[in-house]
Amino acid sequence: MIQTEVKSLGRNEHQVHVTVAQGEYDRIYGAMVNKLTMQAKLPGFRPGKTPSHVIKKQFGAKLHEDTISELIQTHYVTAIESSGLTPAVQPMLDVPAAQPASGFEFTMKVTTWPEVELKPLNELSFDKTTVNVEDADIQAVIDRLQASQVKYELDAERAAEKGDQLHIDFCGSIDGEEFDGGKGEDVPLVLGEGRFIPGFEDQLIGKKTGEDVTIEVTFPADYQAAHLAGKAASFASTVKSVGRPVTAESEDALAEMLGFADAAALRADAQTRLEQEAVEASRASTREAAFDALLAANEMELPEALIEEDMRATTRRVLENMKQQGVQMGAELFDNEEFRNEVRSRSEKGLKLSVLLQRIREAGDLSVSDAEIDAEIDRQSTQYPEAQRDQFKAWVHSQKEQMASLRERLLERTCIEYVVAQATTSPVSKPLSVWQQEQEQ
Numbered sequence: 001m002i003q004t005e006v007k008s009l010g011r012n013e014h015q016v017h018v019t020v021a022q023g024e025y026d027r028i029y030g031a032m033v034n035k036l037t038m039q040a041k042l043p044g045f046r047p048g049k050t051p052s053h054v055i056k057k058q059f060g061a062k063l064h065e066d067t068i069s070e071l072i073q074t075h076y077v078t079a080i081e082s083s084g085l086t087p088a089v090q091p092m093l094d095v096p097a098a099q100p101a102s103g104f105e106f107t108m109k110v111t112t113w114p115e116v117e118l119k120p121l122n123e124l125s126f127d128k129t130t131v132n133v134e135d136a137d138i139q140a141v142i143d144r145l146q147a148s149q150v151k152y153e154l155d156a157e158r159a160a161e162k163g164d165q166l167h168i169d170f171c172g173s174i175d176g177e178e179f180d181g182g183k184g185e186d187v188p189l190v191l192g193e194g195r196f197i198p199g200f201e202d203q204l205i206g207k208k209t210g211e212d213v214t215i216e217v218t219f220p221a222d223y224q225a226a227h228l229a230g231k232a233a234s235f236a237s238t239v240k241s242v243g244r245p246v247t248a249e250s251e252d253a254l255a256e257m258l259g260f261a262d263a264a265a266l267r268a269d270a271q272t273r274l275e276q277e278a279v280e281a282s283r284a285s286t287r288e289a290a291f292d293a294l295l296a297a298n299e300m301e302l303p304e305a306l307i308e309e310d311m312r313a314t315t316r317r318v319l320e321n322m323k324q325q326g327v328q329m330g331a332e333l334f335d336n337e338e339f340r341n342e343v344r345s346r347s348e349k350g351l352k353l354s355v356l357l358q359r360i361r362e363a364g365d366l367s368v369s370d371a372e373i374d375a376e377i378d379r380q381s382t383q384y385p386e387a388q389r390d391q392f393k394a395w396v397h398s399q400k401e402q403m404a405s406l407r408e409r410l411l412e413r414t415c416i417e418y419v420v421a422q423a424t425t426s427p428v429s430k431p432l433s434v435w436q437q438e439q440e441q
Contacts, residue, residue: 002075004082012088012303014110018079020071022102028074029067036063068095071104079108088113089309111305118359119297121422126293128425129285131278133271137432141270142251149257152243156209160242162192166204170215170237179228186240200235207239224326274432276379281435285428287416293423294356295349302351310347311340318343360415368410373403376410 001024005017033052036059042050056063072093080087092109099105152165160166166189172182191201203215215235223229248254251263260266360366377396381389396402 002079004079006083011301012112012114014085016079016083016108016110018106020075020104025067025104028070029063032063032066072106085110085112087111088306111303113355114300114302116298116300116355116359118363121419124293124297124423126289126423126425127428128420129282129428131281131430131432131435133274133278134431137274138267138270146247146254149254150245150247153246154241154243158242158244159206159208160191160204163245165190165243167240168237169240170235172233172235174231174233209239209242211239213237278432286420290416290419291353295352298356300352300355302348306351307347310351311343314343314347357412357415360418364418366414366418368407368414372410373406376406
């Protein structure tokens with residue numbers, strides 16, 4: 001029915017020439033004529049009774065185009081399978097304008113994954129890192145909680161100070177005209193946090209409950225709302241309340257504020273959570289060291305089409321993340337050479353590792369069982385209150401993308417464990433606080 005001929009165009013680039021027999025063209029063309037006969041409404045003919053020669057004369061060009069489209073859709077996948085190639089990106093289709101006297105031809109440019117012979121894993125050498133939780137790490141958590149767990153006691157006579165929480169009403173105007181987004185009612189505001197326009201909070205210091213104040217500010221020149229950038233504005237404001245910050249006076253009081261029986265229970269919970277973080281940190285550090293060793297030992301040249309496709313996908317993800325964070329970025333991002341170089345570097349590294357991990361899976365016949373996936377979901381559920389854990393687990397199981405992503409992460413972890421078991425590793429130990437500082441840098 002079809003014939004395929006594969007021609008190499010260079011490293012990982014192939015042309016697949018496909019020839020479809022005239023009989024197949026005639027079969028689909030006839031089906032198109034019959035379909036159009038039932039649908040067409042032509043003067044002088046009842047629906048479904050128009051002679052086929054009239055249909056062909058009236059809709060000849062459309063029939064040919066629809067037949068070609070159907071031929072390609074019908075035989076596209078079969079042609080790729082017949083070629084023996086595994087595309088890494090969507091093949092590029094080309095339909096020559098000049099067709100043979102009988103039959104139909106089209107070609108596809110197919111980019112495949114690079115063929116790599118994995119170097120022996122026992123020749124690799126890298127650090128195996130263990131991240132440890134120290135008493136200072138636990139104390140740092142307690143200190144952060146002590147600073148962040150703040151209640152505010154209302155004081156009608158208090159003059160507002162930095163650190164106090166105010167609730168305010170305000171209405172902004174520029175040149176006497178109100179503007180969109182410039183009004184709020186009973187808005188909470190902690191003086192000194194810098195959530196509002198520079199200079200706004202400073203003018204509320206010293207104010208008391210019930211006081212009216214007109215706040216004069218100028219929007220920053222780089223303000224995200226372009227129609228407000230650089231403009232002077234007035235905010236007619238009313239202080240609804242002033243709250244004095246109150247923190248826990250002891251660890252036991254802090255524990256009670258957070259729902260724990262006492263300070264010992266709070267510290268035990270902090271240690272459990274930090275130890276989970278340390279386990280993940282150990283894996284992450286060792287994984288990166290293993291990745292670097294694998295890349296250094298296995299040189300690979302990627303096809304340009306594959307890199308460009310991944311770069312486009314990465315850029316789309318970056319833009320989507322920025323959009324979700326309220327940051328709008330235009331075409332200038334794509335013109336930034338530093339950004340493009342960074343995206344390309346990440347794409348090349350990620351693609352090479354994908355190839356190598358696939359080879360490792362095949363070499364070790366590695367897989368992930370449903371029991372292992374369930375165990376990981378159980379572990380993740382512990383971050384929620386006990387009453388909500390079953391609900392969380394049921395939700396994860398209902399999300400196909402979440403489950404697929406989880407399986408891939410666990411399979412990657414299995415691959416790294418397989419590599420670590422065969423490679424020569426040097427033990428490295430570091431406190432969790434040091435690892436955290438390294439990530440921030």
